[in-house]
Amino acid sequence: MALVSLVSLVGFLLTPPIIGSVAELFGLRAALGGLLLPIFIVAIAVAFTLARRQSAPVASAA
Amino acid sequence: MASRLIMAVFFVQALAFGAWLPRIPDIQARLGLSAAELGYALLGLPVGLLLALPFVSIIVGRTGGRTAVLWSLPAFIIAICLPAFAPNGVVLFLALALAGLAMSTIELGMNIVADETEKRDGVVIMSRCHGFWSLGMMVGSLTGAAAAHWGLAPQVSIPAVAVLALLIGPAVARRLPRDPATGSAGSEAPVSGLFIPGAIMLGICIVALASNILEGAAADWSAVYLRQVLGADPGAAGLGYAAYSLLMAVGRFNGDWVRSRWGGVIVARACYALALAGLLLVVFAPDYPWALAGFALAGFGGSVGVPLAVSAAASAPGTHPPPTWRWSHWCRWSASC
Numbered sequence: 160m161a162l163v164s165l166v167s168l169v170g171f172l173l174t175p176p177i178i179g180s181v182a183e184l185f186g187l188r189a190a191l192g193g194l195l196l197p198i199f200i201v202a203i204a205v206a207f208t209l210a211r212r213q214s215a216p217v218a219s220a221a
Numbered sequence: 222m223a224s225r226l227i228m229a230v231f232f233v234q235a236l237a238f239g240a241w242l243p244r245i246p247d248i249q250a251r252l253g254l255s256a257a258e259l260g261y262a263l264l265g266l267p268v269g270l271l272l273a274l275p276f277v278s279i280i281v282g283r284t285g286g287r288t289a290v291l292w293s294l295p296a297f298i299i300a301i302c303l304p305a306f307a308p309n310g311v312v313l314f315l316a317l318a319l320a321g322l323a324m325s326t327i328e329l330g331m332n333i334v335a336d337e338t339e340k341r342d343g344v345v346i347m348s349r350c351h352g353f354w355s356l357g358m359m360v361g362s363l364t365g366a367a368a369a370h371w372g373l374a375p376q377v378s379i380p381a382v383a384v385l386a387l388l389i390g391p392a393v394a395r396r397l398p399r400d401p402a403t404g405s406a407g408s409e410a411p412v413s414g415l416f417i418p419g420a421i422m423l424g425i426c427i428v429a430l431a432s433n434i435l436e437g438a439a440a441d442w443s444a445v446y447l448r449q450v451l452g453a454d455p456g457a458a459g460l461g462y463a464a465y466s467l468l469m470a471v472g473r474f475n476g477d478w479v480r481s482r483w484g485g486v487i488v489a490r491a492c493y494a495l496a497l498a499g500l501l502l503v504v505f506a507p508d509y510p511w512a513l514a515g516f517a518l519a520g521f522g523g524s525v526g527v528p529l530a531v532s533a534a535a536s537a538p539g540t541h542p543p544p545t546w547r548w549s550h551w552c553r554w555s556a557s558c
Contacts, residue, residue, distance in 0.1 A: 198430070202431030203497060
């Protein structure tokens with residue numbers, strides 16, 4: 160849990176300068192799309208994988 | 222009664238904080254900051270939060286949650302007014318860092334009081350407390366947006382909301398139940414040592430990271446995006462984060478019920494899909510209404526992401542028992558922020 164908390168804080172910490180710097184180069188729309196969309200797609204893929212792993216033992220037990 | 226009081230404290234703290242966010246583009250314009258310079262100045266708040274983290278945990282552990290709320294709530298409300306008066310980017314960074322220091326204490330204190338209330342009264346209020354936090358952010362953002370629409374300077378609008386918060390907040394906080402005798406928290410074993418996280422834990426971290434990045438981006442950049450990219454007027458630009466907060470509050474108020482009915486897995490899938498759809502709407506929005514709808518959808522989708530990740534982390538195989546109450550409160554705090 161502590162690790163999750165720490166990673167969350169790091170994300171919160173790094174978001175403003177990274178988006179600002181990328182926006183300076185490519186514009187704010189590209190910065191939001193180019194940074195947030197890939198991160199979110201990866202997160203969704205991970206969430207689905209985790210859900211499958213967690214539900215697999217339940218299914219086999221059933 | 223104590224439940225309502227602590228929910229009111231959550232609301233008031235967020236009200237003061239929310240009034241600052243829609244005014245970021247005004248302060249950027251006044252100081253003549255580029256997007257990158259603004260980004261580095263905004264880094265002040267999380268830097269202050271992170272610097273305070275180890276000390277605040279110890280101090281609040283000794284003083285108790287109610288005492289921490291009593292002195293840090295007015296301190297935060299005053300500190301969040303300071304960025305509006307910053308003459309340049311460096312001072313803006315420092316002012317935000319100061320607000321971050323105070324914010325770390327009030328966030329931790331509020332969560333401790335909420336947790337103690339749950340244990341003492343046998344009620345489940347944490348999710349609703351964070352729902353009221355999101356509601357306070359929405360109302361604060363709306364007042365900021367209205368002030369921007371009417372051409373009120375941030376140096377007027379943010380302190381005006383702060384005065385209201387100062388009139389209500391400390392009066393409510395004083396009526397909170399007294400802290401239980403200290404020592405019980407300190408008697409828990411401290412966290413020590415490092416561990417290599419497994420694949421599941423790393424995955425949960427990625428999920429939590431994505432939710433927090435979305436939240437940080439919406440808070441800091443929604444008003445700037447709506448104003449500079451989509452040409453919204455100052456008042457309308459502030460509605461982006463208000464819409465995000467409103468739907469986030471709706472999601473959190475109903476999160477426990479929905480999760481108990483359909484289970485965490487389905488809720489996580491649905492919410493992340495909604496958040497992605499909202500994000501796509503924001504990024505590819507041809508005009509303002511589409512982006513506003515996108516922020517609202519992203520807020521709803523992101524509302525339960527971190528709470529679910531924290532719950533999953535707590536129940537992941539190989540996870541130690543909750544290390545200390547301090548860390549668990551920080552987890553809950555990051556879920557709310």
